[in-house]
Amino acid sequence: MRLTGTVVADADTVYEDGAVVTSGDEIVAVGDRQRLVRQYPDHDSRSFDIVAPGLVGSHVHSVQSLGRGIADDEALLDWLFDHVLPMEAAMDAEQMRTAATLGYMECLASGVTTVVDHLSVAHADQAFEAAGEIGIRGLLGKVLMDYDAGALQEDTDAALAESERLIERYHGAFDDRIRYAVTPRFAVSCTERCLRGARDLADAYDDVRIHTHASENRDEIQTVEDRTGMRNVEWLDEVGLTGPDVTLAHCVWTDETERAILAETDTTVVHCPSSNMKLASGIAPVEAYLQRGITVALGNDGPPCNNTLDPFTEMRQAALLAKVGELDATALPAATAFRMATEHGGQATGFDVGVLAPGRPADVIGLATDTARATPVHDPLSHLVFAAHGDDVRFTMVDGEVVYDDGSFANVDGAAVRADARRHADSIYAEISSKD
Numbered sequence: 197m198r199l200t201g202t203v204v205a206d207a208d209t210v211y212e213d214g215a216v217v218t219s220g221d222e223i224v225a226v227g228d229r230q231r232l233v234r235q236y237p238d239h240d241s242r243s244f245d246i247v248a249p250g251l252v253g254s255h256v257h258s259v260q261s262l263g264r265g266i267a268d269d270e271a272l273l274d275w276l277f278d279h280v281l282p283m284e285a286a287m288d289a290e291q292m293r294t295a296a297t298l299g300y301m302e303c304l305a306s307g308v309t310t311v312v313d314h315l316s317v318a319h320a321d322q323a324f325e326a327a328g329e330i331g332i333r334g335l336l337g338k339v340l341m342d343y344d345a346g347a348l349q350e351d352t353d354a355a356l357a358e359s360e361r362l363i364e365r366y367h368g369a370f371d372d373r374i375r376y377a378v379t380p381r382f383a384v385s386c387t388e389r390c391l392r393g394a395r396d397l398a399d400a401y402d403d404v405r406i407h408t409h410a411s412e413n414r415d416e417i418q419t420v421e422d423r424t425g426m427r428n429v430e431w432l433d434e435v436g437l438t439g440p441d442v443t444l445a446h447c448v449w450t451d452e453t454e455r456a457i458l459a460e461t462d463t464t465v466v467h468c469p470s471s472n473m474k475l476a477s478g479i480a481p482v483e484a485y486l487q488r489g490i491t492v493a494l495g496n497d498g499p500p501c502n503n504t505l506d507p508f509t510e511m512r513q514a515a516l517l518a519k520v521g522e523l524d525a526t527a528l529p530a531a532t533a534f535r536m537a538t539e540h541g542g543q544a545t546g547f548d549v550g551v552l553a554p555g556r557p558a559d560v561i562g563l564a565t566d567t568a569r570a571t572p573v574h575d576p577l578s579h580l581v582f583a584a585h586g587d588d589v590r591f592t593m594v595d596g597e598v599v600y601d602d603g604s605f606a607n608v609d610g611a612a613v614r615a616d617a618r619r620h621a622d623s624i625y626a627e628i629s630s631k632d
Contacts, residue, residue: 285346382410
């Protein structure tokens, strides 16, 4: 296929009259439109106002999609233990499948082609199957919680064994679009044996990564320090949960020692600005991380603490929040925010995505600019970061397959999924209310 328009190939490369040519599951050419039309005359052609790499949601909770709006105006630990975990505990397999599918629908329709998805304790198979069916690329993991986790608490050995079963079944599944991340919820709800077991499990398999939350909230940090005598990142480093195969979501509250650990171990940080603002967690020191050479990617977190999975919102919020936090209008320019949502996301996932270049996976999106908000477009990169919305996306391709096209999903019935989601949400909250 030949996709034409203003091509934003990466954070440094824009072709004003460009084209991207795909064949099978990979990109074969990127550059000047006229040249590529002559070189590839027989390819089917589609035209968009802007063509860009698929964006990477480096920290999402797809299975929380049925909880959008249930816990507004709550602090993190109250939000989690009083609202979100009871919701997850109440969900059966069918509800989990619908929630994950709904989350992936929103991602694909908003230009996200790859996710790092922090699932729940139970029914993780349902999310893996949903991801495989709908066609998204993903690094997914069953949550581990073996300490002070209420109805979701697991036996440590059973939790690790279930994770290993899922690795055997799904790591590299669906033509290697789906891979596994060992996923402890966070240090607050995991014993030392669980955290060390997560590292051992990841090390036992090629390309299995680790993904967890860290240092999101000052109460969380104090809880970990009271239990371990260490700050959060120091503790995670002690138990083996740092390194180039680890992504740590949030990292809002870190000191200089912890930042040095992140840099020295080549651990990736995932910044979730909208979630951090809504939960009043604080402003992550993104500029300080980038200056140390730490890879920082972008994520939305979950619908209950963000309310959307729109990646364009996160690029805009990341850039604006950094400028406020640093009191410096030059902080985190558009190119950096875009790189965090693309190339850095590829580094966080281990997939070779986030750039439009020959030999890369054919993960491509097409956007429209036929709105007052998008008129005029002086700088395509500035537009993508500061003005674009997820609903500007008209076309999403993953691995060479068109999975979303002008409002329709290729592999699922969107209207039916939304109807099921409304029905399941009513059932879940009726059950939770009956126990109050």
